[in-house]
Amino acid sequence: MSDGKAFPILLSSAGRRAGLLNCFRQAGRRLNRDIVLHAADLEPDLSSACALADHAHGAPRCDDPDFIDRMLGISRDHGIRLIVPTIDTELAAYAEAADRFAAIGTRVHVSGPDTVAIVRDKNRTASVLDAAGVPVPATLTEQDLRRDPRAADWPVFAKPSGGSASRGLAVFRCASDLPDAFPEPMIFQTLLEGPEYTVNVFVDREGALRCVVPHRRLRIRAGEVEKGRTENRADLRAIAERLVAALPDARGSLCFQLIDDPRHGPRVFEINARFGGGYPLADHAGASFAQWLIEEELDLPRSAGDTWRDGVLMLRYDEAVFRG
Known part of the structure; x- marks a missing residue:
């Protein structure tokens, strides 16, 4: 009713x-x-x-x-x-x-303009997070890499500094593999291997971190998680706390991605200052960011908290909407 x-x-x-x-x-x-x-x-x-x-x-x-x-x-x-x-x-x-x-x-x-400006520039993201003690892969601009290829930990993972939706991604094994030019500004990071995670976080309207929900990305299609499972890990929560503290005016639902590399440990490589594509998994596990936003806007008693179900598995499938 x-x-x-x-x-x-x-x-x-x-x-x-x-x-x-x-x-x-x-x-x-x-x-x-x-x-x-x-x-x-x-x-x-x-x-x-x-x-x-x-x-x-x-x-x-x-x-x-x-x-x-x-x-x-x-x-x-x-x-x-x-x-x-x-x-x-x-x-x-x-x-x-x-x-x-x-x-x-x-x-x-x-989020506020300062946070959005940080997360929309991947080179700046890496710099800000590194200064805040958040583990990130070693990152170089194209200018830095061409000036001194020995500064890179080859192979490197290349991506547009302002890109999204998995556009323009590439792996280069050595400096001689680089093309003469790129169509847009690029950054180059140490190629990470290992399990990939998305961490969904909720920051309330006062700027307090209220919830952290990591899920392991078991299968990915077109850059979005297709199969995933929530995992309650204290080390990933600690990373989330430092990451949110580094963003000056983060608010609401955000997510970040990391790879748990066996050589380097967990390394954050992406932040999305919005609802991520895999958010429905966190919601189903009990972290209803959508509900918490409505509660804030209607001045209802707030239920935001860090209680959610570990080990919830999401298996996505294609479904059609028919019209006419």
């Missing part, structure tokens, strides 16, 4: 994030709240999350000058209380415009 008070939520760049949409829907049921789910996408008619939402909206790309104005218009017209970004490339625009949304009663689930 609902208490009749609608709480509209908008998933931005919703795409295939049907699992995240359902997490918010289930959170509303547990809280006895009427959650009205809106979803926006560049092609809403071809988005499964938009098809499953209560309302769907078209929106320009997040780098379009009209993007923020369009999202403000949707929020104003539909009384959106919470916007949930889902891709890295829209975070900076939302962080810079957060006050404009707040002025119309809409909270954007995004």
Whole structure:
């Protein structure tokens, strides 16, 4: 039963994030709240999350000058209380415009601009984390590597400094394997081997770390976990504590990835200042970040905590949404 008070939520760049949409829907049921789910996408008619939402909206790309104005218009017209970004490339625009949304009663689930600037620059991410005592792989810029190839611990793993979604990744065994030029700024890190983990963390609106949920990425498809299992590890929680402390204005749901290398130990190589693709596993294990965000916005008693189930296994499969 609902208490009749609608709480509209908008998933931005919703795409295939049907699992995240359902997490918010289930959170509303547990809280006895009427959650009205809106979803926006560049092609809403071809988005499964938009098809499953209560309302769907078209929106320009997040780098379009009209993007923020369009999202403000949707929020104003539909009384959106919470916007949930889902891709890295829209975070900076939302962080810079957060006050404009707040002025119309809409909270954007995004960390502050300082944190977003750090996590969107992978070279800076490595530098900031290293200075804070968070274990990271040795990292070089392209300029540093070409100036002194001996400074690298070959082989190296190369990735765009501002990339996302597994774009432009490569492994180089020696300096002679490098191409003459790259199409965008790159960083080069020690190639890590071993089990890969995603660690989901929740930081409350006051900036306190409330929950840490690691899961082992057993199988990955297109850069997203397909099969995973929660693992309660004190060493990964300690890393999460240092990592969050190094981010000046982190808020809400974030996740980071690491590899537990047998030679080097756990090394963090990626931070996403948003809900990660594997978040539904943490939610099912009892860490309902979606519910905790709603509680914050409605000034309800807060249930955020670090109690969740260890050893929960997620096995994803393809499912279709049919229209017409």
